[in-house]
Amino acid sequence: MDNVVVRWIVDAWWRLARTARGKPLGAIGGGIVLTLVVIALLAPVLATADPVAQDADSILLSPGADHWLGTDNLGRDLWSRIAHGARVSLGVGFVSIALGSAIGGLAGLVGGYYGRLADAALQQVSDALMAFPTLVLALGIVAILGAHWPAL
Numbered sequence: 001m002d003n004v005v006v007r008w009i010v011d012a013w014w015r016l017a018r019t020a021r022g023k024p025l026g027a028i029g030g031g032i033v034l035t036l037v038v039i040a041l042l043a044p045v046l047a048t049a050d051p052v053a054q055d056a057d058s059i060l061l062s063p064g065a066d067h068w069l070g071t072d073n074l075g076r077d078l079w080s081r082i083a084h085g086a087r088v089s090l091g092v093g094f095v096s097i098a099l100g101s102a103i104g105g106l107a108g109l110v111g112g113y114y115g116r117l118a119d120a121a122l123q124q125v126s127d128a129l130m131a132f133p134t135l136v137l138a139l140g141i142v143a144i145l146g147a148h149w150p151a152l
Helices: 002-022 024-041 078-114 116-131 134-145
Strands: none
């Protein structure tokens, strides 16, 4: 049984290597996303300081051993802020993709099941949504729902 698992893992790595060789930009993008996910999951371990703690003695320090990316104008550690901020950013990204996929999939199912009238109505709604500039639409949604996102 162990030999089967090892063979499956080796085959998976070879398939991944072939795909990366054929599509190097996709492999680079996947590597960046994987790195961000690992940083976000390990943020409490990887962070060198409290991301919100202010230190008046450490204002605008350059990168060093204590502060890997330096500090900001309030003395907060930038690496810790990026590591903890990745959690929120990835959470928002994954939730928005899941929500958009669910709504789009449901709209496609409704349009396909009910036929011409429902399909035409859904197409008009999607055309109206695409007519809005994305930033204006995002600002409107934030104005309606509020800017708070729960911590992960």
